[in-house]
Amino acid sequence: MTGRIITKSRCSTPMRPSGIFCTRATERPPRPARGDEVPRRRFPWRERPRFNHRGTLMRLVRSFQELADGDRRACAAIGNFDGVHFGHRAIIDTARKQALRHGGPLGVVTFEPHPRAFFSPHAAPFRLTDCRTRAERLERLGVDCLFELEFDREMAGLSPEDFARLVICDGLDLRHVVVGENFRFGKARAGTTDTLLELGRTLGFGVTVLPLLRASTQQISSTAIRNALLAGQPRVAARGMGEFHRIAGRLRHVQSNRFRLTAMEGGRVRTDLMEPRAGLYSVGIQREGGARLAGTAAIGHRLPPYDKPLEIDLRVFGGDASLHVEEACVVLLDYHGCPV
Structure with missing residues (x-):
């Protein structure tokens, strides 16, 4: 598979269908100019892994004991990242800028199972992506380390202060964290972004809070994408997710x-x-x-x-x-x- 020349951010516009997936001739992408490098499309989860900005492959870390020296002092985005939509990508892009500024790895901290599934195991299924699809999309975005932590009763019972101290500082040794403005953490979702900012100043890690991304008058969120799919609007969902x-x-x-x-x-x-x-x-x-x-x-x-x-x-x-x-x-x- 040859390389790819990128002239525009991956998350700037939704992925358009190509080839047989085009429903109208106007949706066909323009032919590449002479000299452009065009990769051969392959099966999504058999595709050769892409290298990130550090020239390495993404590492999957599922416990604090698996943390290597090269994974420490990362600048990380924290969240569930279900669907890895444009709002998630904006958070990861901000974390990438911090990683380049500090010269450290780019990380993503997420949890498995999804906290919503942990607290309501008998509710209707809601996941947009499974673990492997999420990891593949994050790898394509150039993430260095995916910290996929187990969400169990012990994790759910941590207070906001204990979460910041035991997970962010002692467990993962993060230098900087980036979250969306609707981020909640700790027991009973007691911790807010203001709480995280205060804990960052106390414990010595940086915090960036991003406002929710909007497309026209609507917020881009996993909930909005789920609602579009439940309404039978896959193209509306694709505009928020960046792909069908x-x-x-x-x-x-x-x-x-x-x-x-x-x-x-x-x-x-x-x-x-x-x-x-x-x-x-x-x-x-x-x-x-x-x-x-x-x-x-x-x-x-x-x-x-x-x-x-x-x-x-x-x-x-x-x-x-x-x-x-x-x-x-x-x-x-x-x-x-x-x-x-």
């Missing part, structure tokens, strides 16, 4: 040109991924090995207790029906309503 919503999983041949995709991550079914509005969609299907196909998808409703994975029935146009089981990624493009 994807559901990764295992593709199984049913008959003829019909397939069924079961949401999975690393061989394990995912029951916590949200389901978009039920109905028919125009979709793109990206298969392992880089083959891209067009088709339609039928998405239904899951009922409580939500212990089954999201499943999608697919009809593929011009696909190879001899395929039986393989990993695939479904990209939601347009909603066509519910069948009568």
Whole structure:
């Protein structure tokens, strides 16, 4: 895979569909000029890892004991980063500027499971992305260290002061943290951004608080993107997320040109991924090995207790029906309503 010449920030405009994913001729990207480097598109999670601004690959750290010397004194963005939308990217870009200023690594601190899922395990699934998709998107943004900390009862019971001292200072040894203005932390979400600023002055780490990013008159947030998907508006969701919503999983041949995709991550079914509005969609299907196909998808409703994975029935146009089981990624493009 060759390199890429970048003339504009990745997060400046949403990713436009290309090739078979274009629904109108006007949406096709312009042809590259002579001399431009154009990479060959490949399967998203088989793509060769991109190097960050330090020339290294992203490290995944899941506990304080795994922290290496090169991971210390990082400038880190803190949050859940579900969907890694433009608002998240603005926070990461600010953390990157601090990392370049101080000469340290760029980090992202997140939690697994999602705190909302921890406190309400029987609520309707709401996750936009699984762990692997989130990590891949963060790696593409040039993050040096992903601190994916376990959110358990002990973490949930920390006061704001203990969180700042035991996690930010003693545990991860962060130099500077960047958060959004709606950031809350500590037991019962008692800590606010003002609390974090005060603790930073006391304990000796820098804090930057960013206002929420807006597109026109609407805030860009994971909640707004979920609401767009629940309303059957995948293109509205794409404008906030920077790319079309994807559901990764295992593709199984049913008959003829019909397939069924079961949401999975690393061989394990995912029951916590949200389901978009039920109905028919125009979709793109990206298969392992880089083959891209067009088709339609039928998405239904899951009922409580939500212990089954999201499943999608697919009809593929011009696909190879001899395929039986393989990993695939479904990209939601347009909603066509519910069948009568």
